[in-house]
Amino acid sequence: MIVADRKSLQEILAMVEDDKEILIAGCKGCVTVCNAGGLKEVEILASSIKIARKKQGKDIDIEIEVLERQCDNEYIAGISEKVGNYDAVISLACGIGPQFLSEMYPDQTFYPGVNTTFLGGATQHGVWEERCAGCGTCAIHDFGGLCPIARCAKSLMNGPCGGSSQGICEVNKEIVCIWDLIVRKKMEAGKLADLMGVKGVKNWKSARHGGPRKSIREELVQGNI
Amino acid sequence: MRLSYPADVKIIQVPCTGRVDILHLLNAIEDGADGVYVAGCLEGECHYIEGNLKARRKVEYVKRTLTELGIEPERVQMYNLSSAQGARFAEIANEMVSQIRELGPSPVKKNNAA
Amino acid sequence: MSKLKSGSNLEKVLKAGHFAFTGECGPPKGANVAHLKEKFKYLKGNVDAVNITDNQTAVVRMSSMAGSALMIQEGLEPNFQMVCRDRNRLAIMSDILGAYALGIRNILCLSGDHQTFGNHPEAKNVHDIDSMQLIALVKKMRDQGKFMNGEDIDVPPKMFIGAACNPFADPYEYRVYRLANKITAGADFIQTQCIFNMDKFRDFMKKVVDMGLHEKCYILAGVTPMKNAGMANFMSKYVPGMDIPDSLVKRLKGVDKRDQSEEGIRFALEQVEEFKGMEGVAGVHMMAIEWEHMVPEIAERAGVLPRPVV
Numbered sequence: 334m335i336v337a338d339r340k341s342l343q344e345i346l347a348m349v350e351d352d353k354e355i356l357i358a359g360c361k362g363c364v365t366v367c368n369a370g371g372l373k374e375v376e377i378l379a380s381s382i383k384i385a386r387k388k389q390g391k392d393i394d395i396e397i398e399v400l401e402r403q404c405d406n407e408y409i410a411g412i413s414e415k416v417g418n419y420d421a422v423i424s425l426a427c428g429i430g431p432q433f434l435s436e437m438y439p440d441q442t443f444y445p446g447v448n449t450t451f452l453g454g455a456t457q458h459g460v461w462e463e464r465c466a467g468c469g470t471c472a473i474h475d476f477g478g479l480c481p482i483a484r485c486a487k488s489l490m491n492g493p494c495g496g497s498s499q500g501i502c503e504v505n506k507e508i509v510c511i512w513d514l515i516v517r518k519k520m521e522a523g524k525l526a527d528l529m530g531v532k533g534v535k536n537w538k539s540a541r542h543g544g545p546r547k548s549i550r551e552e553l554v555q556g557n558i
Numbered sequence: 559m560r561l562s563y564p565a566d567v568k569i570i571q572v573p574c575t576g577r578v579d580i581l582h583l584l585n586a587i588e589d590g591a592d593g594v595y596v597a598g599c600l601e602g603e604c605h606y607i608e609g610n611l612k613a614r615r616k617v618e619y620v621k622r623t624l625t626e627l628g629i630e631p632e633r634v635q636m637y638n639l640s641s642a643q644g645a646r647f648a649e650i651a652n653e654m655v656s657q658i659r660e661l662g663p664s665p666v667k668k669n670n671a672a
Numbered sequence: 673m674s675k676l677k678s679g680s681n682l683e684k685v686l687k688a689g690h691f692a693f694t695g696e697c698g699p700p701k702g703a704n705v706a707h708l709k710e711k712f713k714y715l716k717g718n719v720d721a722v723n724i725t726d727n728q729t730a731v732v733r734m735s736s737m738a739g740s741a742l743m744i745q746e747g748l749e750p751n752f753q754m755v756c757r758d759r760n761r762l763a764i765m766s767d768i769l770g771a772y773a774l775g776i777r778n779i780l781c782l783s784g785d786h787q788t789f790g791n792h793p794e795a796k797n798v799h800d801i802d803s804m805q806l807i808a809l810v811k812k813m814r815d816q817g818k819f820m821n822g823e824d825i826d827v828p829p830k831m832f833i834g835a836a837c838n839p840f841a842d843p844y845e846y847r848v849y850r851l852a853n854k855i856t857a858g859a860d861f862i863q864t865q866c867i868f869n870m871d872k873f874r875d876f877m878k879k880v881v882d883m884g885l886h887e888k889c890y891i892l893a894g895v896t897p898m899k900n901a902g903m904a905n906f907m908s909k910y911v912p913g914m915d916i917p918d919s920l921v922k923r924l925k926g927v928d929k930r931d932q933s934e935e936g937i938r939f940a941l942e943q944v945e946e947f948k949g950m951e952g953v954a955g956v957h958m959m960a961i962e963w964e965h966m967v968p969e970i971a972e973r974a975g976v977l978p979r980p981v982v
Contacts, residue, residue, distance in 0.1 A: 341626065342623070342626045342627060343626065373579075373580070377584060377623075380581060380588050381584065381623055383588050384627055384629070387588065387667075388628065388665045486786050487756075487783055487784075487797070487802070488799045488802075489783065489799070490802055490804075490805070491804035491805065491850075491853065492802070493843075494841075495836060495837075495841045495912070496785065497913075498842055498912070498913065503912035503913070504786050505788075510842070513842055513843055520845065525849065528849065528853075529852070529856070530853065534761070537800065
């Protein structure tokens with residue numbers, strides 16, 4: 334899923350500095366799962382902003398709404414009646430949410446309340462790690478089910494580099510060297526031969542490098558695109 | 559035990575401090591409380607195993623938030639004691655109240671007409 | 673390996689069976705040509721080829737290509753280093769052609785230290801292709817005369833292809849296989865990361881010889897003379913891929929501060945002596961970084977002078 338971290342209160346307060354009525358819009362999708370923008374986080378942000386404002390001797394009206402998802406026009410259409418009532422809207426959805434909202438409601442200002450970071454999963458409660466780079470040509474099966482594009486700091490296809498030490502990436506101690514894991518897995522399975530030779534160069538056209546992407550299911554599209 | 563503790567303390571009973579949410583603590587500050595503290599069981603003795611540990615982590619989160627907002631993090635505290643420790647209960651209440659008196663009224667109240 | 677691939681001095685020296693002795697030079701953090709030429713003076717005549725680093729440890733310096741071209745002007749032979757961190761395949765192929773056009777004949781294919789180590793850690797990195805693929809690419813350009821996409825090259829670059837090898841990185845058991853891969857990809861010569869742990873290196877070379885890799889490729893052992901115990905300590909902590917045994921640090925600390933550099937040189941000379949007779953080792957790569965003025969003395973004391981003229 335998409336992982337995001339809420340922006341600092343300082344940054345968010347600066348965004349709505351001059352606003353008197355705002356909506357904080359959460360999302361029940363990914364940001365709820367990574368505890369960045371679900372109902373709880375929306376309420377906590379609302380209370381934090383109110384505390385900050387009261388401390389300044391100023392007031393602010395905050396309404397909250399948690400949408401099913403903000404990446405579907407069907408769901409964001411649900412706030413069409415009231416969206417115009419506010420000076421601004423803070424969206425705690427991933428970067429997709431405020432963009433969809435901005436497109437559907439061009440007269441309203443939407444602030445991103447989170448910094449969207451990566452595609453990943455929870456390795457333990459409260460900890461999320463990056464797993465996928467969205468390269469568009471998945472070949473993890475060539476690497477024992479592990480992805481070097483996303484998990485190697487240099488996206489090596491013929492790793493590890495000379496900076497791999499005791500299973501740790503040279504970049505920082507928190508990062509496991511994925512190539513160390515790939516090599517050990519292959520060695521333990523007696524499949525070292527899979528790593529001999531040179532893996533061909535990657536076609537980055539299907540990744541973000543080829544330009545913004547689109548995915549179409551023709552069997553589902555009604556009318557013209 | 560008929561020990562006294564300051565009348566400035568309003569007690570809200572919960573079945574386990576694990577029930578206390580970040581939002582409860584923030585709302586208290588937002589509504590003008592000068593201080594909020596959470597009194598949970600001694601660590602290792604939680605009837606619900608980890609409720610008091612979760613409470614402590616939430617209190618830490620609220621302290622960080624208050625710091626970010628320029629409010630003294632000492633206004634929110636976590637204490638641990640057993641239900642048999644009546645004297646300690648009174649002691650904590652007195653300690654918290656005197657600490658808050660030292661800090662003065664909450665800056666949230668200062669500018670609030672209400 | 674009957675016909676010369678590039679005709680570079682390094683290739684000729686190695687092919688003739690001499691024990692090669694290469695050096696290294698770090699370009700300036702600016703366009704200070706005078707400073708660079710000063711360094712060349714110490715290396716000229718004392719080494720077969722000089723590596724010129726490419727934004728090493730991700731610290732911005734004058735480009736390796738420019739440094740190499742200046743070196744040729746001064747009558748030395750460069751070993752042009754290229755990292756995959758800073759260029760995509762277009763720039764890589766373009767730079768290889770440019771390098772060859774400027775008279776460069778040796779190329780060392782590297783991944784590059786991560787940019788977070790350097791002085792511009794907020795930069796985007798490239799890594800369009802990796803060092804293994806780069807080796808294969810240079811080989812394709814040289815031997816087939818083709819670009820990566822199969823188009824013909826108008827005068828192909830005949831480079832002597834080098835690669836790096838770090839026997840001290842993990843997983844240790846895999847390192848010899850990775851070396852084998854680089855040779856399969858097309859590496860003509862290898863320069864290892866600087867060696868301090870001699871026991872581990874001896875063990876590594878046994879594996880290399882067992883696999884017959886030394887017969888397919890020339891392996892040069894990397895040596896860096898320690899200036900003092902502080903340097904040993906620093907490298908151990910902050911430079912990726914280093915294996916510095918406590919015994920060496922102790923040896924350096926065991927002498928007076930003024931004598932530590934001499935002790936460091938003594939250790940390096942002992943290493944060179946052993947490498948001369950070590951099976952599978954075709955030469956030494958002396959990395960006296962920011963200590964280039966010591967190279968003439970080190971070369972003399974190591975008994976590698978005069979350098980062969982081929």
